[in-house]
Amino acid sequence: MGFRQVISPGQALERLQGALGRTVAPEEVLLADALGRVAAVDVVARSHVPGFARSTVDGYAVRASDTFGAGPEQPAYLELAGEVTVGKPARVQLKAGAAAAVPTGGMVPPGADAVVMLEYTAQLDAADGGRLIEVVRAVAPGENLMAADEDLRAGQVVVNAGRRLFSPEIAVLAAAGVVTVSVSSRPRVAVLSTGDELVPPEAVPGPGQVRDVNSVALAAAVRRDGGRVVLRALLPDVEVRLREGVLHACEQADLVLLSGGSSVGPADLVPRVLDGLGPPGVLAHGLAIRPGRPTVVAACGSVPVIGLPGHPVSALVVYEVLVRPILRWLEGENYRARLAPVVPAKIAHQLAASGGIDEYVRVRLVEGEDGWWAEPVLGKSGAVGTLARADGLVRVPAERRGLERGDVVEVRLLRW
Amino acid sequence: MGFRQVISPGQALERLQGALGRTVAPEEVLLADALGRVAAVDVVARSHVPGFARSTVDGYAVRASDTFGAGPEQPAYLELAGEVTVGKPARVQLKAGAAAAVPTGGMVPPGADAVVMLEYTAQLDAADGGRLIEVVRAVAPGENLMAADEDLRAGQVVVNAGRRLFSPEIAVLAAAGVVTVSVSSRPRVAVLSTGDELVPPEAVPGPGQVRDVNSVALAAAVRRDGGRVVLRALLPDVEVRLREGVLHACEQADLVLLSGGSSVGPADLVPRVLDGLGPPGVLAHGLAIRPGRPTVVAACGSVPVIGLPGHPVSALVVYEVLVRPILRWLEGENYRARLAPVVPAKIAHQLAASGGIDEYVRVRLVEGEDGWWAEPVLGKSGAVGTLARADGLVRVPAERRGLERGDVVEVRLLRW
Numbered sequence: 001m002g003f004r005q006v007i008s009p010g011q012a013l014e015r016l017q018g019a020l021g022r023t024v025a026p027e028e029v030l031l032a033d034a035l036g037r038v039a040a041v042d043v044v045a046r047s048h049v050p051g052f053a054r055s056t057v058d059g060y061a062v063r064a065s066d067t068f069g070a071g072p073e074q075p076a077y078l079e080l081a082g083e084v085t086v087g088k089p090a091r092v093q094l095k096a097g098a099a100a101a102v103p104t105g106g107m108v109p110p111g112a113d114a115v116v117m118l119e120y121t122a123q124l125d126a127a128d129g130g131r132l133i134e135v136v137r138a139v140a141p142g143e144n145l146m147a148a149d150e151d152l153r154a155g156q157v158v159v160n161a162g163r164r165l166f167s168p169e170i171a172v173l174a175a176a177g178v179v180t181v182s183v184s185s186r187p188r189v190a191v192l193s194t195g196d197e198l199v200p201p202e203a204v205p206g207p208g209q210v211r212d213v214n215s216v217a218l219a220a221a222v223r224r225d226g227g228r229v230v231l232r233a234l235l236p237d238v239e240v241r242l243r244e245g246v247l248h249a250c251e252q253a254d255l256v257l258l259s260g261g262s263s264v265g266p267a268d269l270v271p272r273v274l275d276g277l278g279p280p281g282v283l284a285h286g287l288a289i290r291p292g293r294p295t296v297v298a299a300c301g302s303v304p305v306i307g308l309p310g311h312p313v314s315a316l317v318v319y320e321v322l323v324r325p326i327l328r329w330l331e332g333e334n335y336r337a338r339l340a341p342v343v344p345a346k347i348a349h350q351l352a353a354s355g356g357i358d359e360y361v362r363v364r365l366v367e368g369e370d371g372w373w374a375e376p377v378l379g380k381s382g383a384v385g386t387l388a389r390a391d392g393l394v395r396v397p398a399e400r401r402g403l404e405r406g407d408v409v410e411v412r413l414l415r416w
Numbered sequence: 417m418g419f420r421q422v423i424s425p426g427q428a429l430e431r432l433q434g435a436l437g438r439t440v441a442p443e444e445v446l447l448a449d450a451l452g453r454v455a456a457v458d459v460v461a462r463s464h465v466p467g468f469a470r471s472t473v474d475g476y477a478v479r480a481s482d483t484f485g486a487g488p489e490q491p492a493y494l495e496l497a498g499e500v501t502v503g504k505p506a507r508v509q510l511k512a513g514a515a516a517a518v519p520t521g522g523m524v525p526p527g528a529d530a531v532v533m534l535e536y537t538a539q540l541d542a543a544d545g546g547r548l549i550e551v552v553r554a555v556a557p558g559e560n561l562m563a564a565d566e567d568l569r570a571g572q573v574v575v576n577a578g579r580r581l582f583s584p585e586i587a588v589l590a591a592a593g594v595v596t597v598s599v600s601s602r603p604r605v606a607v608l609s610t611g612d613e614l615v616p617p618e619a620v621p622g623p624g625q626v627r628d629v630n631s632v633a634l635a636a637a638v639r640r641d642g643g644r645v646v647l648r649a650l651l652p653d654v655e656v657r658l659r660e661g662v663l664h665a666c667e668q669a670d671l672v673l674l675s676g677g678s679s680v681g682p683a684d685l686v687p688r689v690l691d692g693l694g695p696p697g698v699l700a701h702g703l704a705i706r707p708g709r710p711t712v713v714a715a716c717g718s719v720p721v722i723g724l725p726g727h728p729v730s731a732l733v734v735y736e737v738l739v740r741p742i743l744r745w746l747e748g749e750n751y752r753a754r755l756a757p758v759v760p761a762k763i764a765h766q767l768a769a770s771g772g773i774d775e776y777v778r779v780r781l782v783e784g785e786d787g788w789w790a791e792p793v794l795g796k797s798g799a800v801g802t803l804a805r806a807d808g809l810v811r812v813p814a815e816r817r818g819l820e821r822g823d824v825v826e827v828r829l830l831r832w
Binding site: 084085086087146152177197202208217 | 447448451452463465466467468470472500501502503504505506521522523562566567568574575580582583584585586587588590591593595611612613614617618620621622623624625626627628629630632633634635636637639640726728732735754755757758759760781795796798799800801803804806807829830831832
């Protein structure tokens with residue numbers, strides 16, 4: 001033990017990363033099932049996209065050089081050599097002096113290198129009984145078409161390893177002909193609560209008892225972030241049973257969350273139990289944040305075990321600043337590339353600094369004439385009711401002397 | 417038909433809301449399965465929380481009046497009447513002149529109305545063989561405890577109808593003793609594509625053919641937003657078959673998305689088919705946005721049918737500005753209460769205005785010394801590869817003359 005010096009959540013993550021290897025394995029899934037998963041390897045395009053020279057307008061495919069110098073006073077006249085149908089191969093091989101009708105999305109025939117828009121053309125009868133296309137505007141090579149490999153090139157990396165797949169990535173992978181994709185397994189998470197005062201959330205608490213809120217709320221947060229909750233349990237505040245319960249969870253999970261018990265009790269039960277899981281045991285005891293200070297960061301073999309505070313509000317703050325980054329790291333997400341949803345706002349009340357630790361204040365966003373104002377939500381730190389009224393969290397950094405009314409802050413949204 | 421006047425996405429939604437009723441029914445689910453669902457009715461607390469007067473510190477429960485005037489020079493002396501254990505009913509009925517030991521989270525005994533922190537007390541032997549508590553600081557009534565109904569009151573609305581349930585709501589509902597919750601059914605969505613040039617995304621396109629990207633990408637977006645994709649199909653550009661396909665989808669879904677075909681073809685096939693589904697048929701043809709202008713808003717009975725552009729980039733922009741709000745409306749979400757995840761940034765290049773319509777520009781966010789810069793992602797409008805490089809969308813409003821380098825914009829994130 002002996003880590004009574006509090007550290008930042010970022011330092012706690014680094015300590016875990018230094019002590020442990022990542023544990024989740026890759027697996028192959030169908031693209032249609034890949035939403036929200038993290039690419040385990042760089043994914044490359046299977047073929048060129050669009051795969052053929054594709055017209056971006058309705059018009060005539062031509063050789064650009066045949067139109068050079070053309071204008072309203074000096075039209076160019078080209079022989080109509082055929083017509084392209086959308087979705088079909090172009091059956092024409094375009095020769096010099098010829099043009100082929102091509103619709104938007106149609107294939108530009110071999111031999112052509114540009115498309116003249118319909119509005120700069122007219123069709124005329126030719127002397128030989130065929131049709132002539134009058135062109136009143138010159139086009140440059142490549143104009144009004146997308147080259148066969150212009151959107152994506154076969155073999156090009158279209159999604160980097162570590163990228164989480166949302167609809168834009170799914171679109172690009174579908175276009176690139178990727179049918180299955182190698183993704184990280186969803187991290188298996190055990191969500192444990194401890195505390196003699198706790199009863200399951202479905203039970204009616206007796207006098208002195210309260211419902212175990214954390215196991216339900218943390219399980220929801222884990223699921224929202226792509227984790228798989230493999231175990232939820234309520235453990236008694238008895239050392240041997242707590243140890244058994246955590247060890248059992250470590251066998252089944254890639255990450256163990258244990259809330260409650262870390263700040264109360266005469267004997268610092270949770271830190272002692274977590275240290276007994278080592279090596280490495282406890283890596284950090286105490287985060288430089290409020291609420292959330294009595295957090296314990298430990299590991300059992302290669303499985304991180306986080307002791308969170310028992311108060312639901314504190315537990316969810318620790319989830320936001322520490323557990324979510326751990327989950328993303330386990331899943332291999334390059335989470336630095338992912339942007340946190342924040343709303344800029346002005347703080348509505350003065351807030352005092354906390355002396356050496358970052359304070360996370362729950363705020364409600366209220367729209368003013370000049371943008372958002374963040375109003376601190378009042379209520380005792382243990383009050384779960386304040387959570388429903390809060391839109392987000394504002395960090396009051398340790399290095400500042402607090403915030404003045406009107407200071408601009410970033411509100412980290414709690415719902416997205 | 418006759419709606420060739422383009423309208424804003426917001427107006428299009430209002431037209432749908434004016435013409436149709438909401439269609440999804442409520443259903444009862446377990447709280448543990450309620451993540452991401454929308455409350456169908458106001459949800460009330462089943463019991464007070466914490467349910468008993470609960471100490472927020474380690475100390476002694478007292479009658480505050482017994483400590484009035486107490487200080488280091490003039491301690492108050494109280495008789496130790498017992499000890500409270502966390503999770504158990506307090507077995508003491510506190511009388512005047514008495515104190516009971518109580519740990520953090522423990523029940524404050526009946527008769528007591530405040531708690532003195534341990535550090536302002538000492539235990540002494542009493543003359544009668546019992547114990548005396550010396551108190552060197554006065555407490556006010558209510559100090560260092562949370563009253564039985566202070567966090568939540570039985571019968572109080574803790575989550576309003578129309579609220580989507582994220583982990584903070586799940587926490588509050590669990591605390592409030594809510595075991596099952598009435599939520600809106602997940603909207604059933606049919607995702608159709610049309611276009612003779614399309615092949616299924618699993619197929620290898622021949623010359624002139626491209627993969628159907630939209631059905632996969634839109635289905636992913638729908639799922640991410642809580643919808644249930646009940647049908648995915650690729651329909652031919654043949655009027656009778658298109659009509660059959662859309663009618664079939666309308667029977668199974670609460671919302672039909674049909675992408676492709678709306679801007680191409682000699683005969684405006686999609687608008688004609690969608691108008692034939694009426695009344696009401698086509699409600700709007702053309703949105704005042706780019707990309708996405710050739711969007712058709714229609715309804716078949718009470719089922720909204722949206723004709724989206726065929727280009728995947730355009731389709732996803734229309735999804736962001738129109739389809740997601742429709743889904744939230746169908747699900748009964750009070751979506752005005754939900755904050756969009758945006759990042760404030762400065763635009764890195766001058767952007768021209770579009771003459772009367774809002775332009776949505778894909779941007780990449782780059783961190784500068786003074787915050788985020790939004791760099792427009794270049795590429796032809798049909799290029800799906802640009803999606804993977806974009807972090808978000810910036811709206812260039814119709815009413816502005818474009819944006820100058822350094823103008824502050826809100827970047828709507830594409831991934832969250």
